[in-house]
Amino acid sequence: MTQHAFLPRHKFDDLLAQLRQSGYRTLGPVLRDGAIVYTDIAAVEDLPAGVTVNAQPGAFRATPGDSPRLFAWANGPQALKPVVFKPVETLWQAQPGAGGELEFSAAVPIDEPVAVLGARACDLAALKLQDRHFLNGEYRDPCYMQRRRQLFLVAVNCTHPASTCFCASTGDGPGASRGYDLLLDELDDGFIVAAGSDRGAQIAAALCLQDATDAQRREADEAVQRAAAQQTRSIPPGDLHDPLLARRDHGRWLEVAERCLACGNCTQVCPTCFCNSEHDENFLDRDGSVHVRQWDSCFTAGHSYIHGMVIRSETRHRYRQWLTHKLGSWHRQYGRSGCVGCGRCIVWCPVGIDITEEVRAVLENIDDF
Amino acid sequence: MKPRIAVHKFSSCDGCQLAFLNLGEDLLRLADMVDIVHFAEAGMLDEEGRVAIAFVEGSIATRADIERILQVRDNCDYLVTIGACATAGGPQALRNLADASGWLADIYATPEYLDMLGKSSPVREYVKVDLELWGCPVNSRQVVETVRSLLFGAMPEQSQEKVCMECKRRQSVCVLVTKGIPCLGPVTRTGCGALCPRFGRDCYGCYGPAETPNAAALGRRFAGLGLVPEQIANRFLNINSHTETFRKEAERWTPGHDE
Numbered sequence: 001m002t003q004h005a006f007l008p009r010h011k012f013d014d015l016l017a018q019l020r021q022s023g024y025r026t027l028g029p030v031l032r033d034g035a036i037v038y039t040d041i042a043a044v045e046d047l048p049a050g051v052t053v054n055a056q057p058g059a060f061r062a063t064p065g066d067s068p069r070l071f072a073w074a075n076g077p078q079a080l081k082p083v084v085f086k087p088v089e090t091l092w093q094a095q096p097g098a099g100g101e102l103e104f105s106a107a108v109p110i111d112e113p114v115a116v117l118g119a120r121a122c123d124l125a126a127l128k129l130q131d132r133h134f135l136n137g138e139y140r141d142p143c144y145m146q147r148r149r150q151l152f153l154v155a156v157n158c159t160h161p162a163s164t165c166f167c168a169s170t171g172d173g174p175g176a177s178r179g180y181d182l183l184l185d186e187l188d189d190g191f192i193v194a195a196g197s198d199r200g201a202q203i204a205a206a207l208c209l210q211d212a213t214d215a216q217r218r219e220a221d222e223a224v225q226r227a228a229a230q231q232t233r234s235i236p237p238g239d240l241h242d243p244l245l246a247r248r249d250h251g252r253w254l255e256v257a258e259r260c261l262a263c264g265n266c267t268q269v270c271p272t273c274f275c276n277s278e279h280d281e282n283f284l285d286r287d288g289s290v291h292v293r294q295w296d297s298c299f300t301a302g303h304s305y306i307h308g309m310v311i312r313s314e315t316r317h318r319y320r321q322w323l324t325h326k327l328g329s330w331h332r333q334y335g336r337s338g339c340v341g342c343g344r345c346i347v348w349c350p351v352g353i354d355i356t357e358e359v360r361a362v363l364e365n366i367d368d369f
Numbered sequence: 370m371k372p373r374i375a376v377h378k379f380s381s382c383d384g385c386q387l388a389f390l391n392l393g394e395d396l397l398r399l400a401d402m403v404d405i406v407h408f409a410e411a412g413m414l415d416e417e418g419r420v421a422i423a424f425v426e427g428s429i430a431t432r433a434d435i436e437r438i439l440q441v442r443d444n445c446d447y448l449v450t451i452g453a454c455a456t457a458g459g460p461q462a463l464r465n466l467a468d469a470s471g472w473l474a475d476i477y478a479t480p481e482y483l484d485m486l487g488k489s490s491p492v493r494e495y496v497k498v499d500l501e502l503w504g505c506p507v508n509s510r511q512v513v514e515t516v517r518s519l520l521f522g523a524m525p526e527q528s529q530e531k532v533c534m535e536c537k538r539r540q541s542v543c544v545l546v547t548k549g550i551p552c553l554g555p556v557t558r559t560g561c562g563a564l565c566p567r568f569g570r571d572c573y574g575c576y577g578p579a580e581t582p583n584a585a586a587l588g589r590r591f592a593g594l595g596l597v598p599e600q601i602a603n604r605f606l607n608i609n610s611h612t613e614t615f616r617k618e619a620e621r622w623t624p625g626h627d628e
Contacts, residue, residue: 034547059549262581263531265537265555281514282514282518283517284395284513284516285402295537300580301529314581348546350590
């Protein structure tokens, strides 16, 4: 049985110090530019104490407050994806060799081990899906693998979902059940700490903590249950592959395309979207070039470009591709839906398109097609 | 013999030419690789010289401009427009939407010396253009990629995706979603590095319309943010008012316009 220890609030910096002492660069949530973003943290003062979040379709407002709570907010635009799957990354470079022939060299990532503090259950579920894509296939991605192996995850059970969250309906949250090294529950006076891996247990042991009481554990469990009960949005359960693909000609695709900007923001903030494109950048003096990979999106023309034509030339095709892949084809491809219920695509859509609303419209208005 | 290039200026502010002058060390490399035969701002003057690549800044706004652009076209293999003026008529194309003749006497002591055309136009309305670089101004990265590719004999790849993609890749926080300010990033072509949003400002569309732009949806969103119709129209009527996408969206929000 997992041991549950109690970390008093005033000793939180000990956890950061212990992680750094173990060789990790520490990333965590900070309030920056009006959002919760993950960046380097040096001490507990960097964390967004008292900050609460009001997230609505197309709007995110973070408000400072007096509470000492560090994690009383719903997620910002990103968490773990950019840490392991870099938005822009050089894969290899080519240079002329001594004899004039081309020499290719792989770019080896030199990232140091990273510990991320504050990941939520939805983020962990999404990371597991990224792992399936980048690590479990026939071709393992060496850049992703190097960063993933060195990643130490301090997850925090979510007690403050936004109105846009629906992780309870996808089964991915708000409490984390696996995929972390350490798991925290935040209480008024401190944190319950549970280890989920050997290296997590080592860090926890080094903190020399007392056991959490039954009352503390009960309080934490109830907070997570309340967070689940608060959620009002949901995705229809089960494998939606067949019903969605049977509605390829539904009128709703055209209707949503009138609102959709095809800007790609939903895919960029989606923690499970893994599409990327590659291109070459030449040095001006023809002394070499670098081959660069970057995040792509099924909302760009390039994503469906084949020789001579763009297959999905209209926004209705692109939105349909995104939604039917995410909620339908993923079941065939990876054995589950590609949606973890974080609601980021709803919040960070500039026009507030709501995937939970769109999928219901497509599935329920059967008369229209 | 090194390839010869020229940088011509038409009706414009000279800002795009700075993309060359701001190249830093690459400017020295460029000078090693090509002969820059005409570039008035840098001191080289041979406007009628034959070149492989002619870069053109500025819109066509006077009769003299027309004669010169025909000559530039005749004297080059590749004609590349640089910036919003040469590519889309520029901010000065705002006069295309009004009767500008009355303004002249207000501004100039002797307006009879002016030889203005009825409108400010992109270069493509007069001669064939091989490549258009958008932006107000264009940046050095665009210029370097273009020179390098053309010297290799290939047309450079130009992304037409939205500013949002680059904004997110740079991990900038969306200013429209967090501040409710009218960012044009979701309809604007990438290439600037999401410069304005990275500094907390709303994109004002200086790179022109992206591929599959849904300006109507964004205009409605701006109304939802509290902008009045005139503000929405002015948002689209800025640097690239002469593009069909932005002009039509502005018209939709112009009082008296029939939908």
